[in-house]
């Protein structure tokens with residue numbers, strides 16, 4: 001075992017890339033903005049930085065439970081933290097500053113590969129600590145054969161497999177499906193433009209600014225959604241996951257959708273149409289840790305607390321509405337490839353879900369989601385899907401949450417004017433009708449919003465969170 005338990009935590013004594021390393025992206029020159037006005041640079045995060053401490057704590061906890069499972073070693077609770085990253089591993093923060101004043105910070109652990117989260121790194125860490133009698137099961141080692149940093153090398157990405165029976169071949173997008181795409185869903189977290197509300201106290205709050213922090217856009221939770229039309233029909237709202245079949249959107253003829261949005265940390269609820277609301281990823285907020293120390297007014301304090309809560313939510317995922325999946329025996333008999341047949345049968349063992357809370361968003365079966373794009377070089381960059389129309393969500397016992405579905409590239413926008421639907425874009429399918437893709441949770445970037453087709457931000461939501469804990473963080477009054 002390549003780890004020692006010390007009073008101060010667990011020390012990993014083996015590394016697969018030891019020593020001082022140079023990182024080409026780490027430059028001493030002051031960063032300059034690109035043509036879009038975006039400034040992007042990388043900075044090292046020292047182990048005493050709270051952000052690094054968060055990684056070390058999380059990794060220490062999962063390593064302690066691994067040591068107990070595997071070696072029957074019980075680590076005392078106060079030592080369930082790493083004393084540091086393995087030798088040669090460095091935590092970096094990619095800082096992006098946008099022209100509109102918002103910033104975004106993404107953290108990566110650079111070592112043998114670039115790990116995007118503690119969840120991604122955990123299996124590789126177990127392997128470092130292990131006696132190496134078994135190959136590493138992390139997605140990079142299994143996917144790339146341990147070498148180049150390819151496509152986040154989820155080992156099954158790019159691999160098309162026969163489609164499962166649940167999905168029949170049918171038109172790629174029919175009218176009932178397009179409707180789902182633009183709607184905010186119950187339980188989702190959005191930005192509310194306080195200046196567009198008719199509440200004077202909120203408009204007052206919107207004016208409060210300090211340094212670069214403006215409280216004009218306040219985080220809120222979609223609490224209720226109702227469709228109003230001439231006959232005053234009100235859509236039924238059930239749990240968030242059951243939203244998939246309800247069809248409502250304010251672009252729909254005589255219907256207009258209204259949302260009741262609970263503002264986080266404030267007493268007020270806002271009842272509004274979607275013009276006041278925008279998806280979380282349209283403006284990301286990073287508040288320096290030392291803001292607590294400054295003398296700031298009450299609403300700004302509440303604002304910062306709200307943002308800090310949502311940071312936890314953004315990192316998390318919660319599968320919703322599980323069901324038991326069964327492959328039809330007729331279908332299984334048709335499949336000649338025995339390996340493929342076994343794969344389909346094996347899937348029956350895994351819990352399937354109709355939806356998943358993914359960071360601030362609710363992703364449902366039948367949705368089109370954005371996939372993470374390749375930042376490292378790949379020759380097949382144009383042949384990898386950028387969008388996935390989800391046909392199933394399940395939890396694999398080793399690989400974690402998996403999504404299957406049809407892969408697409410997005411072509412031209414056909415209709416420049418008027419209200420847009422999903423059909424106004426050309427979609428280029430990358431798999432045949434009887435095939436589908438399987439991707440990891442880490443390959444999902446977020447929902448595709450017809451009204452915000454150019455969002456490229458990635459929701460990095462890799463930590464499992466119980467539904468009840470999610471509501472506890474957001475304030476129990478929500479459900």
Ligand SMILES: [Zn+2]
Pocket residue numbers: 123124127136137138139140141142
């Ligand atoms: Zn590995």
